Amino acid sequence: MDREERETDLFSQWFEFQRSFLSQWADSFGRMHPPRTDSLGFWQGMTTPYAGLFSQWSKMIQETIGKTAGQAEEGLGRTVLFRTLGASNVFAALSEFWLEVLGGLPELYSAKGDAVKSREIFEKWVERYNRVLEQVVGSPVSDSAQEMMTSWLNTVQTYQTATGLAWNPWIQAMPQWREQAERLMKGDWTALTETRSLWREAYDDTLGRVFVMPAFGLTKEHVERLRRTYDAFVRFWSSLPAFYELFHPTGMEALREVFDKVQDLKVEKIGPETLREIYLIWWTTNENAFFKLFKSPEFGNAMGEALTHGLTLKKFLDEVTAEWCKVLSIPSNREFDEVAMVVQELRKKARQQQKAIEELQRKLEQVA
Amino acid sequence: MESPFEEQTALFVKEIDKYNSRLLRMTETLLQTKDVDLATSPKDLVFQEDKVKLYHFRPEKRPSCPVPLLISYALVNRETMMDLEEGRSVIRNMLDHGLDIYIIVWGYPSRLDRYLTLDDYIDIYMSDCVDHIRKETGLERINLMGVCQGGTFAAIYAALYPEKVRNLITMVTPIDFDTDDGLLNIWCRYMDMDLMVDTLGNIPGDFMNLGFLMLKPFQLMIDKYIGLVDSAEDPASVRNFLRMEKWINDSPDQAGETIRKFVNELYKENKLIKGQLQIDGRKVDLKRIDMPLLNIYAEQDHLVPPSSSEPLGELVSSTDVTTRSFPVGHIGMYVSSKSQRDLAPMIAEWLMERSGRATGAKREPSRGNRGTKRPAARRAGRRRSV
Numbered sequence: 194m195d196r197e198e199r200e201t202d203l204f205s206q207w208f209e210f211q212r213s214f215l216s217q218w219a220d221s222f223g224r225m226h227p228p229r230t231d232s233l234g235f236w237q238g239m240t241t242p243y244a245g246l247f248s249q250w251s252k253m254i255q256e257t258i259g260k261t262a263g264q265a266e267e268g269l270g271r272t273v274l275f276r277t278l279g280a281s282n283v284f285a286a287l288s289e290f291w292l293e294v295l296g297g298l299p300e301l302y303s304a305k306g307d308a309v310k311s312r313e314i315f316e317k318w319v320e321r322y323n324r325v326l327e328q329v330v331g332s333p334v335s336d337s338a339q340e341m342m343t344s345w346l347n348t349v350q351t352y353q354t355a356t357g358l359a360w361n362p363w364i365q366a367m368p369q370w371r372e373q374a375e376r377l378m379k380g381d382w383t384a385l386t387e388t389r390s391l392w393r394e395a396y397d398d399t400l401g402r403v404f405v406m407p408a409f410g411l412t413k414e415h416v417e418r419l420r421r422t423y424d425a426f427v428r429f430w431s432s433l434p435a436f437y438e439l440f441h442p443t444g445m446e447a448l449r450e451v452f453d454k455v456q457d458l459k460v461e462k463i464g465p466e467t468l469r470e471i472y473l474i475w476w477t478t479n480e481n482a483f484f485k486l487f488k489s490p491e492f493g494n495a496m497g498e499a500l501t502h503g504l505t506l507k508k509f510l511d512e513v514t515a516e517w518c519k520v521l522s523i524p525s526n527r528e529f530d531e532v533a534m535v536v537q538e539l540r541k542k543a544r545q546q547q548k549a550i551e552e553l554q555r556k557l558e559q560v561a
Numbered sequence: 562m563e564s565p566f567e568e569q570t571a572l573f574v575k576e577i578d579k580y581n582s583r584l585l586r587m588t589e590t591l592l593q594t595k596d597v598d599l600a601t602s603p604k605d606l607v608f609q610e611d612k613v614k615l616y617h618f619r620p621e622k623r624p625s626c627p628v629p630l631l632i633s634y635a636l637v638n639r640e641t642m643m644d645l646e647e648g649r650s651v652i653r654n655m656l657d658h659g660l661d662i663y664i665i666v667w668g669y670p671s672r673l674d675r676y677l678t679l680d681d682y683i684d685i686y687m688s689d690c691v692d693h694i695r696k697e698t699g700l701e702r703i704n705l706m707g708v709c710q711g712g713t714f715a716a717i718y719a720a721l722y723p724e725k726v727r728n729l730i731t732m733v734t735p736i737d738f739d740t741d742d743g744l745l746n747i748w749c750r751y752m753d754m755d756l757m758v759d760t761l762g763n764i765p766g767d768f769m770n771l772g773f774l775m776l777k778p779f780q781l782m783i784d785k786y787i788g789l790v791d792s793a794e795d796p797a798s799v800r801n802f803l804r805m806e807k808w809i810n811d812s813p814d815q816a817g818e819t820i821r822k823f824v825n826e827l828y829k830e831n832k833l834i835k836g837q838l839q840i841d842g843r844k845v846d847l848k849r850i851d852m853p854l855l856n857i858y859a860e861q862d863h864l865v866p867p868s869s870s871e872p873l874g875e876l877v878s879s880t881d882v883t884t885r886s887f888p889v890g891h892i893g894m895y896v897s898s899k900s901q902r903d904l905a906p907m908i909a910e911w912l913m914e915r916s917g918r919a920t921g922a923k924r925e926p927s928r929g930n931r932g933t934k935r936p937a938a939r940r941a942g943r944r945r946s947v
Contacts, residue, residue, distance in 0.1 A: 254581050258588050268595030273789075273806050274588060280786035281584060288577060295569060329783070468576050472787070480779040487744050487775070497751030504753070508760040529672060530762065537676040540611065544685060 251285035283328040287475060288468045290321045326444045329479075418516065422509040429502035436499040439492055440483075447482035451475050580790060587793035590800075597803045600641040602653050604664070608693040612668030613686040615693060618656055625659030626909070628704050628727055628916040629694055632664040633687060633718075635710035636819065637769055639811050640664055642895050643708065646804050649896045654905030660912065665690050665711075670816040675762040677816040679823055680841045683714050684721070691718070691725055702727035702852075704912055709733050709865060709891075710823070713833070716873065717840060720849045728915045730855045730908060733894050735865045736873045739831040742866035744776050749828035758817040766812030773809075776863055805896070834876055850877035853915045855908070856884045857894075864891040883911060 255278050265271050297314045304310035454474050458465055465471045486492050515525040524532075608615035632652075634640035643664070644652040655662060665687065670677060694703050705726045707715025712734025719726045740746050757764065774781045785802075792798040832838040838845045854877055858870035867886065874882040885907065889897045894904070 250577065250581065254584060258585065261588065262592060265592040266595060269597060269803055269807055270591035270594035273786075273803060274591040277584070277587070277591075277786040277789055280783045281580075281790070283783050284580070284787055285577070288573060292570060292573060329779075466572070468573050476779040476784050480777060483778060484744070488741070488747055493747060493751040496748065497753070500751075501753050501756060504756045504760045508756070511760070526672075526762070530675065533673045534676050536673055 251281060255281075279328075283325065284468075284472060286325040286328045287472055290318070290325050291468065291471050293321050294318060322445075322448060326441065329444075415516065418509070418513055422506070422513055425502065425506040425509045429499070429506045432495075432499045432502045436495040439486060439495060443482050443486045444479065447475075447479045450478045450482065454478065583790045583793040587790055587799060590793070590796045591803075594800060594803055597800055597807055599639075599646070599804055599808060600644040601647065602644050602650060602656070607663070607697070608690060610686060610689055612670065612674070613690070614666045614668065615690045616664050616666060618652060618662045618664070620656045620661065622659075624656075624661035626661060626704075626913055626916050628700060628702070628912070629661040629663055629698055630655070630704040630706055630730075630912065631691060631694055632662060633705070633707045633711035633715050634665070634667070635708065636667050636682070636815060637710055637812065639808065639813070640666055640708075641811070642808050642892070645808065645896055646801065649801075649901060651895050651900070651905055654901065655909055658905050658909035660909055663690070663694055667813070669813040670763055671814075672762055675758075675817040678818045682816075682819060683717050684841045687714055687718050688722070691722070695725065700727075701725070704728045704730070704916065706730035706732065706908075707734060710735070712736075713827070716847065716850065717833070717838070717845050719852065720845045720847050721840060721843060723849050723851055726852050728853045728855070728912055729850060730857070730912075731870070731873060732857045733859050733862055733865050733870060733891055734856070734873065735827075735869045736876070737831065737834050737869050738828045740866055740868045742868045743864065745772070745864060746828060746866075746869070748772070749824050752824070754821050754824045754829075758821045762817050763814040764817065764820050766814050769815065770810065770812045773864070805892075834872065847873070847876040848878045851879050853881035854879045854883070855911050856882070857904075857908075858884075858886050859891055859894045860886050860888050861893070862891040881915070 258274070258278065262271055262274055297318065301311060301314050304314070451471075451474055455465060455471065458474075465474060511526060515527060518525055603619040604616040605619065606614055607617045632640070632643065634643065644650045647653065652662060652664070667682070667686075691703060691705070695701065702725055705715050705719060705728070707713065707730070709732070712731035713736065715729060716731055716734065716736065719729045738746055738749075761768075789799065789802050792802065826832045826838055830837070833845065834847065836844065836846055836848075854874065856870065856873045858865070858867050860867060862870075871884065874884050887894060887897075887900055887904065889900055894900050
């Protein structure tokens with residue numbers, strides 16, 4: 194079994210595992226709270242009457258606030274408001290997911306034994322939970338941090354356009370890639386793994402071969418610099434999924450724990466009764482789960498790799514940019530750093546001389 | 562008759578309605594607040610060298626402690642945390658308890674400062690600040706307090722110049738970096754610091770901040786904002802939140818060569834406690850710290866775990882070592898009600914006991930004659946919680 198197949202297989206096993214645990218959970222939960230026929234009747238024919246309820250509501254509120262905030266002057270309060278709105282989106286998405294789960298329980302209970310129906314319900318839950326995870330990933334970090342997370346990719350994009358080298362046709366020629374990108378956009382993080390494999394495979398067989406070829410002629414250095422930069426870009430791009438793909442299973446594993454905890458509380462008849470109680474269980478459980486992930490060597494290695502490739506890419510991009518800017522009458526970073534180095538040495542010399550003068554003055558005073 | 566699910570849904574809808582109403586109310590308070598002031602305790606600039614500034618706080622009453630205290634905060638984030646707001650200010654509390662306080666403000670390094678080294682920060686800037694106070698007060702030795710990374714600096718300085726430090730206080734200070742209790746300690750092992758500094762020059766403050774947020778992503782990036790909505794009806798509480806938010810996001814860039822050495826030689830190689838760290842060509846031997854030491858750490862510190870701070874007492878030669886812990890986190894050490902109530906009086910009392918009477922500067926006994934040494938109480942009294 195090659196690597197790609199193995200990964201696909203792993204994910205299908207994982208998906209089955211999710212289904213299995215959700216099914217068991219729903220079954221035991223249903224025994225505690227057997228559905229009443231009138232409630233089944235109420236929901237019959239209404240697949241998800243509450244779908245989008247909170248997010249629509251939240252969107253409406255945010256539009257109202259957004260209009261006001263948009264007219265307000267920039268400042269600390271405004272910045273914090275936008276961060277709060279981001280966090281509120283997570284809360285709304287989680288609330289909606291929970292409502293979906295509770296609403297689906299009677300249906301699931303009555304569909305016991307109906308594999309197709311059960312699968313539909315579980316898939317809906319997983320899809321809904323993916324939306325929660327999406328909101329978490331896009332949750333409020335400072336603008337400049339967001340900028341930092343995207344700036345390298347933006348730079349690369351600009352660079353591609355500027356050099357006229359056609360990455361896009363290459364990408365677009367790969368229907369699988371597009372399909373995976375679409376799945377990713379919809380929150381299916383398993384597509385990341387497949388994408389990475391596909392990307393790397395395609396790259397190694399095509400452009401990768403070109404980029405490692407030595408160049409000739411007058412533009413040898415320049416061409417090799419460009420090729421090295423593209424190679425660094427691919428390496429960076431293909432290292433990111435390994436970093437992010439750890440998040441999804443951790444999130445799903447945390448969800449399993451949340452379900453267990455809620456069930457335990459129900460058994461003990463101590464709640465949770467409110468969305469805030471569920472939310473509290475959810476975020477604390479996730480915090481612990483991600484803490485464990487962040488402590489693991491797998492995460493450390495993936496983070497280190499992504500960081501190293503990202504920095505290497507930036508280094509090469511800076512070199513290319515500096516080369517282009519040579520003809521302009523502006524100082525490059527390298528030149529600026531040379532000045533900084535000289536300034537630093539001058540500071541040291543000035544300090545030494547100052548100390549020497551002070552020492553001489555002290556001695557003079559003693560003599561006098 | 563409503564089904565349990567309908568009842569539950571109705572309750573949830575009410576709850577979300579309440580949340581959204583609060584969010585709307587809070588919007589008004591937030592949009593009216595363009596900025597908030599931090600660190601408002603009055604102080605005077607008394608010395609400046611490049612971007613580094615030394616301030617002297619103006620006490621409301623004459624200080625009763627005869628030896629001034631110099632505070633060295635971390636390069637990461639700002640010292641304003643020590644004086645966040647009235648009612649939550651460690652500085653103000655210490656002033657009220659009779660201490661005479663100076664503080665180093667490291668400033669914001671620019672690209673021009675990328676070659677500033679750890680040696681420069683400790684052996685030039687900190688050293689010159691200490692000398693300035695010694696000269697100004699006429700004292701041979703002053704009290705030194707380092708906080709967080711500033712505590713590591715203070716310990717290194719005290720080891721290099723024990724003759725200039727009368728009492729040393731370290732607060733939430735990393736000393737032993739070889740621990741698995743802190744994520745920062747773990748993550749640093751996987752980072753290619755040389756590549757990072759060579760590529761970026763200075764390390765952007767926002768990059769550091771993102772790392773700190775990732776230590777507790779759900780709490781720091783989501784839950785605290787959800788909690789903020791709960792305080793919508795209390796504008797004062799919202800403004801307090803904004804002060805903290807301003808502080809958290811006010812992260813100076815880190816001078817490239819400084820952070821390179823700090824991460825490589827301390828986080829990765831743990832050279833400080835191995836006695837292998839060199840500053841300006843001189844080995845830093847923690848055993849040279851022979852003055853009274855008060856080592857304070859936070860029991861729930863996620864940035865500097867207790868296992869990183871606690872060992873200092875064992876590594877110095879002081880016969881007077883006091884180790885104290887507080888049941889708070891790293892930030893709670895400066896702002897929690899418990900620390901507000903107990904921390905400043907404890908520090909003030911500890912210093913007063915060891916700073917002698919209000920002597921004239923030149924009359925201070927020389928190091929060899931020090932009479933303030935406490936008997937070997939080293940082991941006793943350790944790990945006491947306040």
